[in-house]
Amino acid sequence: MQYVGLQTQINRNNHLSILLLIGFPCIILGVVWLFLAIVNYLNSGYYNQYGELVQSVDTETVNYYFLQALPWVAGGVGIWFAIAYFANTAMVRTATGARPLQRKENPRVYNIVENLCMTCGMDMPQINVINDPQLNAFASGIDKKSYTVTVTTGLLNLLDDEELAGVIGHELTHIRNHDTRLLITSIVFVGIVSTIMSIVMRMLFNTMIYGGGHRSNRNDKEGGNGGSIIIVMLVGVVCCAIAYVFTLLTRFAISRKREYMADAGGAELCGNPLALASALRKISGAPGLQNVEREDVAQLFIIHPQNLTGGVMGFFNNMFSTHPDTNKRIAILEQF
Secondary structure, eight states: OOOOOHHHHHHHHHHHHHHHHHHHHHHHHHHHHHHHHHHHHHTOOEEOTTSOEEOOOOHHHHHHHHHHHHHHHHHHHHHHHHHHHHTHHHHHHHHHTEEEOOTTTOHHHHHHHHHHHHHHTOOOOEEEEEOOSSOOEEEEOSSTTTOEEEEEHHHHHHSOHHHHHHHHHHHHHHHHTTHHHHHHHHHHHHHHHHHHHHHHHHHHHHHHHHOOTTOOHHHHHTTHHHHHHHHHHHHHHHHHHHHHHHHHHHHHHSOTHHHHHHHHHHHHHHTOHHHHHHHHHHHHHSOOOTTOOOHHHHTTBSSOTTTTOOHHHHHHHHHTOSSOOHHHHHHHHHTO
16 A cells, blocks of 8 residues: 655645546436437337338538537536536535534533644644434545535444544545545546436436337338347446446545555654554444435445445445455554
8 A cells, every 4th residue: 555645645636636527427417318319219100111210320410419409508518517516515515414513412422532633733624514323434625615524423422532542533534635625526427427327318318208209100010110129228338337327436536545655744743553443443333324415425434334245246345445445444554
């Protein structure tokens, strides 16, 4: 494992955020062009001298309608992204059932966070709590006003001060490295792409059922509609594959190295790597949260809430998880 400096990691995350901001709109526009091309294909065609249906894509027509739709698509996606991006705090809080934690409720947590922030010279983030007996924590936010560290009541009740300091130090490192900004950016865009994929598939299906009215009954009898159905099904498979691959690429962009680096930063801040290792061991025994059902939000947690599945599914979950194996993380910390 090769570790890099804080500023290097921050620069890398900023560059990845820019690439995501460029890459996501390109994929969305590509899907829109593909949709228009398929609609053009399904609603065009003629019979040759042998009575065979001939269909093709008129790229000039497709490009014309694409340019007409471009400002609307770009504007809609931009507004959607802006709303979701700047409302991320409320989105994450709603998805996890978190609420602000007041100092008088738990001065112990505030003292630990303040001491760690003073140690690393950063502003103190907001502190939220999830009323859940399971053990977990995460960091979120895109700027100083929205940076937040969220912990569960189970974590507060079962970890001692050194273990809790290690966990909070881990989350503060995510904030210092700008990991949270990158995660929020990817979460918003993955949601947009998934929704647009669903809309495109529904519109393609409606076009297949209700469109193409110019086809004759002879075409119906000869299986022309069957061919269109196969085409639409293939397009659907391709679109789903694109969405799935893109989700995987996004997960790997939020690479496992960030968790290792956050572990190292948390161990350095709390001054006791063994305490963080002990905390991870305790959390791994009960990380699941009842209120967390969204996979994108689950990626924020220090240990994935559903990462303990065994068998074949557990193998594939670990393969495509943004979080490395917890036992490996513990072993590295115990070597310090």
